[in-house]
Amino acid sequence: xxxxxxxxxxxxxxxxxxxPDVRWASAARxxxxxxxxxxxxxxxxILPNFFEPFFYLLAIGxxxxxxxxxxxxxxxxxxxxxGLAAVSAMYGCVFDATFNVFVKLHFDRLYDAVTxxxxxxxxxxxxxxxxxxxxxxxxxxxxxxxxxxFGLVHSPWVVLTPVAIVLIGWAFGTIALTYTSLIPxxxxxxxxxxxxxxxxxxxxGIFFPIExxxxxxxPLAWFSPLYHxxxxxxxxxxxxxxxxxxxxxxxxxxxxxxxxxxxxxxPNVFRHRLIA
Amino acid sequence: MTVVARASALVKxxxxxxxxxxDGIDFSIREGECFGFLGPNGAGKTTTMRLISCxxxxxxxxxxxxxxxxxxxxxxxxxxxxxVPQETNLDDVLSVEENLVVYARYxxxxxxxxxxxxxxxLDFVQLRxxxxxxxxxxSGGMKRRLLIARGLINQPRLLVLDEPTTGLDPQARHLVWxxxxxxxxxxxxxxxxxxxxxxxxxxxxxxxxxxRGRVLVEGKPAELISxxxxxxxxxxxxxxxxxxxxxxxxAAPFARGHEVLGDRVVLHVRDGSALLDALGRTDARYxxxxxxxxxxxxxxxxxxxxxxxx
Numbered sequence: 001x002x003x004x005x006x007x008x009x010x011x012x013x014x015x016x017x018x019x020p021d022v023r024w025a026s027a028a029r030x031x032x033x034x035x036x037x038x039x040x041x042x043x044x045x046i047l048p049n050f051f052e053p054f055f056y057l058l059a060i061g062x063x064x065x066x067x068x069x070x071x072x073x074x075x076x077x078x079x080x081x082x083g084l085a086a087v088s089a090m091y092g093c094v095f096d097a098t099f100n101v102f103v104k105l106h107f108d109r110l111y112d113a114v115t116x117x118x119x120x121x122x123x124x125x126x127x128x129x130x131x132x133x134x135x136x137x138x139x140x141x142x143x144x145x146x147x148x149x150f151g152l153v154h155s156p157w158v159v160l161t162p163v164a165i166v167l168i169g170w171a172f173g174t175i176a177l178t179y180t181s182l183i184p185x186x187x188x189x190x191x192x193x194x195x196x197x198x199x200x201x202x203x204x205g206i207f208f209p210i211e212x213x214x215x216x217x218x219p220l221a222w223f224s225p226l227y228h229x230x231x232x233x234x235x236x237x238x239x240x241x242x243x244x245x246x247x248x249x250x251x252x253x254x255x256x257x258x259x260x261x262x263x264x265x266x267p268n269v270f271r272h273r274l275i276a
Numbered sequence: 277m278t279v280v281a282r283a284s285a286l287v288k289x290x291x292x293x294x295x296x297x298x299d300g301i302d303f304s305i306r307e308g309e310c311f312g313f314l315g316p317n318g319a320g321k322t323t324t325m326r327l328i329s330c331x332x333x334x335x336x337x338x339x340x341x342x343x344x345x346x347x348x349x350x351x352x353x354x355x356x357x358x359x360v361p362q363e364t365n366l367d368d369v370l371s372v373e374e375n376l377v378v379y380a381r382y383x384x385x386x387x388x389x390x391x392x393x394x395x396x397x398l399d400f401v402q403l404r405x406x407x408x409x410x411x412x413x414x415s416g417g418m419k420r421r422l423l424i425a426r427g428l429i430n431q432p433r434l435l436v437l438d439e440p441t442t443g444l445d446p447q448a449r450h451l452v453w454x455x456x457x458x459x460x461x462x463x464x465x466x467x468x469x470x471x472x473x474x475x476x477x478x479x480x481x482x483x484x485x486x487x488r489g490r491v492l493v494e495g496k497p498a499e500l501i502s503x504x505x506x507x508x509x510x511x512x513x514x515x516x517x518x519x520x521x522x523x524x525x526x527a528a529p530f531a532r533g534h535e536v537l538g539d540r541v542v543l544h545v546r547d548g549s550a551l552l553d554a555l556g557r558t559d560a561r562y563x564x565x566x567x568x569x570x571x572x573x574x575x576x577x578x579x580x581x582x583x584x585x586x
Contacts, residue, residue, distance in 0.1 A: 023351065030384045036378055040369045109365040116329055116359035117382035117430075118351045158489070276290060276332045 020267035030114060030127025031134070050139045053088040054146065057081060060207065071209060074240050075243040079151040082233035083206030089140030089165045090172045090226060093132035094197065098175035101128055102186050111145045111274055121270035125181075129263075136169030137162060147237070155238025157245065164236055167252045168229045170259040175225065178262045181269035200226040228254045278307040278340055280434050280465050281328055287336035288323050297323040299489035300337065305434075310456070310466040312483035314476045314576070319486040321364060321469035325438045328467065329359045342433055355383060358432030360423050363440045367409040372422060373398065373407040376429055383430040390429075397425035401455060417448025424455060428464075435459065437468040441475060443554055453478060473572040485576055492579045505570045505578055506532045506544035510551050512562040513540050519561060526560035527551065533578070544570065544578075 038045065061077030061084075071079040104110040111124050119127070144161045147153055179192055204215065204226035210218055221227045231249035235243050282305070288298040298320040305311040313321045328341055330350035339346060346353050353562050367375050373394050398404040401421035406414065414422065420440065427435055440456065441449040448471035454555035456479055459464055470476050477497045484494045493500060501507075512527065514520035524541050528534050530551045531543035545551045548567030555562075 025384065026351075026382070032381055033378045036374060037367065037369050053384070108368070109361075110364060111369060112331075112361065112363075113365040113367075113379070113426075114382060115331060116354065116361065117379065118354045118358075118384075119382055120350065275330070276326065 010180040018264060020125065020264055021120070022122045022126040022267075023120070024126065026119045026123040027126035027130060030119060030124055031130045033114075034127070035134075046139075050088060050092070050142065052091065053084040053143060056087075057084050057147070057150075058217055077150070078152045078154070078237075078239055079234075080207055081147040081150070082239050083166075083204070083230035085140055085143045085147060085161070085237075086168055086226060086229035086233045087201060087206065087250055088143040089136040089168045090134040090197075090229065092137075092139030093169045093173045094176045096135050097128060097132045097173050098180055098189055098192065099186070101177065101180045102183070102189075105180070105270075105273065106186075111270070115274050121274045122267040124274070125177060125270050126269040128177060129170070130171030132176070133166050133169035136165050136172070140165040140168070150241075153237050155236065155243040157236045157238065157243040157248070159235050160248075161233065164229075164232050164248070164252060167232075167255045167259075171225050171229070171255040172264040174259045174266070177266040181273070182265040188267040200224050204230055206230050225255060228252075280307050281305040281467070282334050282340045283327075283337065285337035286324075286327065286334055286339050288320075288327055288332060289335040296489050298327065301484075301486070301491045303469055303484055303491065303494070305465065307428065307433075307465050308460075309481040310460050310468070310479050312476045312480035313467070313469040313486055314471070314473070314480075314483050314572070315445060315469075315486035316471055316580070318488075320489040321363070321486055322438055324486075325359075325436050325467070325469055328359055328434075329436050330354055330449050331416050345371070350385050355430065356433045358427035358430065358435040360420075360427040360437040361441055362442065364419050366419060366425065366426075367423060368411050370407050371404060371407065372411055372413070372414070375411060375422065376426055379426050380429045385430065393429055393431075394425075397428055400428075400458075401425045402451075414505060415448070416450065417444050420448070420452060421455065424452070428459075432464070432468065434465045436500070437466065439469055439471070441470070441472065449475075465565075473576060477572050485579060487580045493575075500575050501570050504575045506546055507570055508548040509568050509570050509574055510543045510545055510548045510569075511540055511566045512543070513564045514562050515539070523560045523562055526558045527555055535577070542574075 001182050057077065057080065063078050065076030068076040070076065111121070114124055115121060141162055144153070144158065148158065183189070203217070204210070204221060204224045206226070210221040210227065213221065228251040232255070234240060235248035284302050285300045286298055286302070287296055287300055289296045301324070303311070311326055315321050323332060327334055327339060327346070330346040330353050333347050341353050342356050344353050367378060370378060376394035376397060377387070377390045380393060381387070385393070395404065398407055401424055403418060403421060403425070406418065411419065411422065424440070427437070441452050444452065453475070453564070456466060468479065480497060482494065482496055484491045486492070493504065495503065512523060514523045520536070520539060520541065524534065524536060527541065527543055531545045533544045535542045543551065552565055552567070
């Protein structure tokens with residue numbers, strides 16, 4: 001019998017990059033299952049993930065913002081809104097791809113039922129990733145609309161924010177699924193959130209430009225996926241000047257590459273966990 | 277007759293250092309029959325089911341399910357397979373009916389067909405009036421019936437059931453048995469594991485008895501009983517050990533075989549009352565005597581030895 005939680009003993013490190021063998025039509029079936037499930041629980045889900053960044057916008061953007069003269073000549077709420085849209089999208093996918101997926105894998109044994117049907121572990125991860133992107137859109141796009149309602153959007157390039165949010169979901173979805181696949185205990189998420197998500201939230205140039213960080217810390221921000229997510233959104237919002245499409249594309253590419261790099265890990269580990 | 281699953285020298289090892297969970301077994305399951313894997317916990321039954329249903333990769337030997345190798349063509353095999361797991365893994369936020377419809381979609385069954393099949397299957401497992409219920413609200417027996425319905429959603433050629441009645445109360449067990457016999461009559465091939473001898477005897481056309489990863493015997497329940505034990509069993513309860521010893525010495529010559537179990541002696545005989553008559557003519561004494569027909573349990577105990585099970 002499989003010991004739940006134990007890391008697979010025969011997990012071999014493959015250096016050659018190999019994209020997982022996914023049947024996307026099957027992955028979409030798991031996505032449909034998540035939609036059916038979400039239809040029952042969205043009221044409980046949407047509150048923390050969506051309203052949290054929204055409250056930050058109200059409290060910090062419009063509240064604290066009255067005491068902040070401006071950031072580089074830009075009204076404070078206008079400066080932080082795009083970053084908070086990125087955070088909203090990030091939370092949307094990260095909360096699902098961590099706790100929810102862990103519970104489905106270890107406690108509900110949902111994937112045991114799913115892999116008894118024609119889906120493979122690779123299809124399962126792909127389905128969860130698709131769902132992760134969807135959640136990013138569900139939380140990110142309304143935030144963009146609200147920000148637009150407050151007059152915080154100043155560029156027609158904002159129509160590309162859904163594409164940007166998909167890239168944000170791709171990067172954070174693969175990060176979260178990779179972490180979820182590897183940890184043996186649900187308690188280890190405290191490290192993920194307090195040592196990764198929260199510092200990223202605070203120091204990725206959302207509330208203040210990273211140029212105000214000490215010199216040694218500035219290059220570190222470049223390694224933060226949320227820095228690129230926020231910077232990309234800031235370009236598309238036209239928040240601090242006219243949109244620079246190339247800069248936005250550069251940040252998008254950074255996120256796409258990170259996701260692509262991590263993507264094969266979770267399917268491999270899921271296979272070892274689900275198919276003994 | 278068509279063979280739907282076949283194994284030869286099948287081995288499954290979960291780790292190099294550990295003893296194999298399945299240690300070189302052979303079996304061949306024919307279309308339309310109910311085939312049982314009988315054995316105590318840890319015999320390798322669940323592992324065998326996981327090998328058949330493509331959720332474990334074999335470490336050695338040959339395995340063919342529905343004409344395919346499960347480790348090479350898992351999607352194709354699983355498309356024609358139904359699985360009823362030992363542990364309940366229903367989608368507990370979804371309703372009873374949604375559980376079936378969502379599961380049907382995993383097989384690319386259209387939404388319309390899924391709804392029709394879900395209703396038919398809910399009728400079959402007598403859960404139609406619970407269709408809108410949350411699965412949390414179902415009893416253990418109802419959950420098991422829902423799992424059976426779910427396993428049938430793709431009209432499988434082979435239905436694999438891992439301990440379908442473990443943990444159920446007697447009424448619920450009998451209802452599950454009735455449904456499984458009904459399925460067999462409809463021509464569905466069933467493979468099940470159980471550690472209940474009566475379940476194996478009532479459901480299975482043929483079975484294997486497994487112990488420590490190996491198959492000890494294979495056959496029809498009645499044949500196994502007649503081949504391995506005498507048709508009747510006499511159980512005599514004696515008092516003190518010296519009395520028991522005298523009793524065993526007196527009774528054993530009349531029996532084909534015997535086992536001493538605590539304060540009892542179990543004797544395998546052709547005719548139980550003849551043995552008691554014969555004993556009456558000796559000076560052997562006993563507290564009580566029970567004569568009954570031999571069951572699979574006697575075969576099982578004879579083959580595995582009671583001490584090994586403890």
